Amino acid sequence: xxxxxxxxxxxxxxxxxxxxxxxxxxxxxxxxxxxxxxxxxxxxxxxxxxxxxxxxxxxxxxxxxxxxxxxxxxxxxxxxxxxxxxxxxxxxxxxxxxxxxxxxxxxxxxxxxxxxxxxxxxxxxxxxxxxxxxxxxxxxxxxxxxxxxxxxxxxxxxxxxxxxxxxxxxxxxxxxxxxxxxxxxxxxxxxxxxxxxxxxxxxxxxxxxxxxxxxxxxxxxxxxxxxxxxxxxxxxxxxxxxxxxxxxxxxxxxxxxxxxxxxxxxxxxxxxxxxxxxxxxxxx
Amino acid sequence: xxxxxxxxxxxxxxxxxxxxxxxxxxxxxxxxxxxxxxxxxxxxxxxxxxxxxxxxxxxxxxxxxxxxxxxxxxxxxxxxxxxxxxxxxxxxxxxxxxxxxxxxxxxxxxxxxxxxxxxxxxxxxxxxxxxxxxxxxxxxxxxxxxxxxxxxxxxxxxxxx
Numbered sequence: 001x002x003x004x005x006x007x008x009x010x011x012x013x014x015x016x017x018x019x020x021x022x023x024x025x026x027x028x029x030x031x032x033x034x035x036x037x038x039x040x041x042x043x044x045x046x047x048x049x050x051x052x053x054x055x056x057x058x059x060x061x062x063x064x065x066x067x068x069x070x071x072x073x074x075x076x077x078x079x080x081x082x083x084x085x086x087x088x089x090x091x092x093x094x095x096x097x098x099x100x101x102x103x104x105x106x107x108x109x110x111x112x113x114x115x116x117x118x119x120x121x122x123x124x125x126x127x128x129x130x131x132x133x134x135x136x137x138x139x140x141x142x143x144x145x146x147x148x149x150x151x152x153x154x155x156x157x158x159x160x161x162x163x164x165x166x167x168x169x170x171x172x173x174x175x176x177x178x179x180x181x182x183x184x185x186x187x188x189x190x191x192x193x194x195x196x197x198x199x200x201x202x203x204x205x206x207x208x209x210x211x212x213x214x215x216x217x218x219x220x221x222x223x224x225x226x227x228x229x230x231x232x233x234x235x236x237x238x239x240x241x242x243x244x245x246x247x248x249x250x251x252x253x254x255x256x257x258x259x260x261x262x263x264x265x266x267x268x269x270x271x272x273x274x275x276x277x278x279x280x281x282x283x284x
Numbered sequence: 285x286x287x288x289x290x291x292x293x294x295x296x297x298x299x300x301x302x303x304x305x306x307x308x309x310x311x312x313x314x315x316x317x318x319x320x321x322x323x324x325x326x327x328x329x330x331x332x333x334x335x336x337x338x339x340x341x342x343x344x345x346x347x348x349x350x351x352x353x354x355x356x357x358x359x360x361x362x363x364x365x366x367x368x369x370x371x372x373x374x375x376x377x378x379x380x381x382x383x384x385x386x387x388x389x390x391x392x393x394x395x396x397x398x399x400x401x402x403x404x405x406x407x408x409x410x411x412x413x414x415x416x417x418x419x420x421x422x423x424x425x426x427x428x429x430x431x432x433x434x435x436x437x438x439x440x441x442x443x444x445x
Binding site for chain 2 (some may be wrong): 042114
């Protein structure tokens, strides 16, 4: 299908974006890479009166490390994340996850900020930000605030963003010494949205796992931290018994609704499989 | 503010300026306004890969970029890449190995494959499959496409020695 008719503007500053958002309210949509938005326009799932293309605004891209924080600007593309030496060094979880984001032509254009603001619960970054305890920098006219990932994702495509507000960056604590990351997902075809996936980050010492953060994607209306599964692992090495206990705790706490293709039982089974694989990989 | 915008872009080395409706995606602009029908519109939501073109040297989905977003940028389509000879060996291998039947997916396949050939000259067969997984083919079953790309990878490696 073809997109409906809309106005298009490409402002050169955030101040202009805030003016436009004030004036047009819900009728305006912010366009970054557009790899979800333009698809939804083509499918007529979205009919905004105005697209505000923010890709001409300076200072919203790039990956920078300062102190113990790595910052990813909203307009950083998936491909830039994939090929970044800073990400490979400091956020190996994200480096693994990004290779599962669609395909290269989409990774060349799609952005970090666009993906998190879109808040698809089956997408890779939201779960990674939860596992890594990242925060988002949200800007509105004259002010910025920081919202932790666990408070940012509110529901299906729903976030803590207020009207007139924009995601301008994500901030991640650098992976500490002794911590390891594993990202796994199962999809019908490489690059599709995951049926279910797992972003796992934990301290590993002498084969024992502690302080685990296990964020599942495709497991509900938001990415979900499996806290009880993590508690069942604390201080243990992932032998068969520990893995079974963690899988059982995970199955108890995840809502895991069926999707268009897979039943709840199938998805829970796949989540168990991924959790088992991830724990073995973490401790290996 | 307007629903049409004066847009200047370079397509296959030629500068074109047109007033373009904001809603028109790049593939439709190339096909309907410039008569460059090599990039095909398949699914129009970024899944099938038939509309793959290059913008500023990178592969993109033509259906997921508005034509007005290409303002000031350099677009290369299968027509330009074919005329320049850049893809000649790849096209030859596709032909010899029956890596196309109806041909609908082929322009996108060639442009995606070329990106792999230039960025990962040592790609394995599995890596070829993973890289090409963003392009649908409903005729060939993919095997011959992977064969053709593998052959060109090897022959270009040989050529560099």
